[in-house]
Amino acid sequence: MKNILHKEFIDTIHFEHYYERHYVTGSLNNYIDYIWTTRFDVLWQDHPHGFTDKLYPNIGYTYLINLGTPYSMFIQNQPFPMKADGFLPRFHTIACKHSVGNQLLGIKFKVSPILLDKKIDFSEYKHAMFSLSYLLPANVIQAIKTATSFSTAVHIIESYFNNLIHQADNNIVTTVTQAIQCFESNVYKTIPIQTIANNLAITTKTLQRYFLIAVGIPPKQIYHTIRIRKALQNYLTVNDGFIPSAFGYYDYSHFYKHASTFLQEDASYIFSKRKAK
Numbered sequence: 534m535k536n537i538l539h540k541e542f543i544d545t546i547h548f549e550h551y552y553e554r555h556y557v558t559g560s561l562n563n564y565i566d567y568i569w570t571t572r573f574d575v576l577w578q579d580h581p582h583g584f585t586d587k588l589y590p591n592i593g594y595t596y597l598i599n600l601g602t603p604y605s606m607f608i609q610n611q612p613f614p615m616k617a618d619g620f621l622p623r624f625h626t627i628a629c630k631h632s633v634g635n636q637l638l639g640i641k642f643k644v645s646p647i648l649l650d651k652k653i654d655f656s657e658y659k660h661a662m663f664s665l666s667y668l669l670p671a672n673v674i675q676a677i678k679t680a681t682s683f684s685t686a687v688h689i690i691e692s693y694f695n696n697l698i699h700q701a702d703n704n705i706v707t708t709v710t711q712a713i714q715c716f717e718s719n720v721y722k723t724i725p726i727q728t729i730a731n732n733l734a735i736t737t738k739t740l741q742r743y744f745l746i747a748v749g750i751p752p753k754q755i756y757h758t759i760r761i762r763k764a765l766q767n768y769l770t771v772n773d774g775f776i777p778s779a780f781g782y783y784d785y786s787h788f789y790k791h792a793s794t795f796l797q798e799d800a801s802y803i804f805s806k807r808k809a810k
Contacts, residue, residue: 589795
């Protein structure tokens, strides 16, 4: 039986139509990229045996609230059968095997405001799915699960995290969010990590330690992930107008080398799809 596989960057219609996203604004935007939920009900008739959605490395992590039946998450091809709610590190390639009855709600973080409330070292949350029990209060999870609409769930989530960021401050969180803002605004040129550290009046060693605590991976990896994702999105949409140097790559071969490392076994497939347009 053929496994239906949807791949990020290629199957854009699937990811745009069957995932509803709410992009946060204001102060929360420094912490959360977006809140999302699945809209799979119309797909089961055509895919009664399910399908798999594959995403490539990103920054941060996702809190997953299970609103339906069990599902299987694969991190670097390692399976994690999930019944409950989970924490998903996003700096790996992941794939989720969906079946009839699945419904998920996710909070895609750059940096979680939970660091303002609890002492957590996210470098310990790697390579696997983890329980949300320590990272999100049970009453908040229950309120999200019993919300009568996606907009209501969004309001619950935003209210909870807005309360956290307005009640407390944390030098690690402030430094990391400012550094990520700098990475995002300078994605079209190469910016040395030393420059970021100097601008924040800390050493590169301190910046490295802060990133490992707050997001689990070093700042250089964060910056390269932001840059290659932006470059790939541009490469796959502008046809002959792609300019590698606009994203800090020396030439096309430099970009291709980075993209191949990022996409792993899917590199030739995705590059061939672009050429076929």
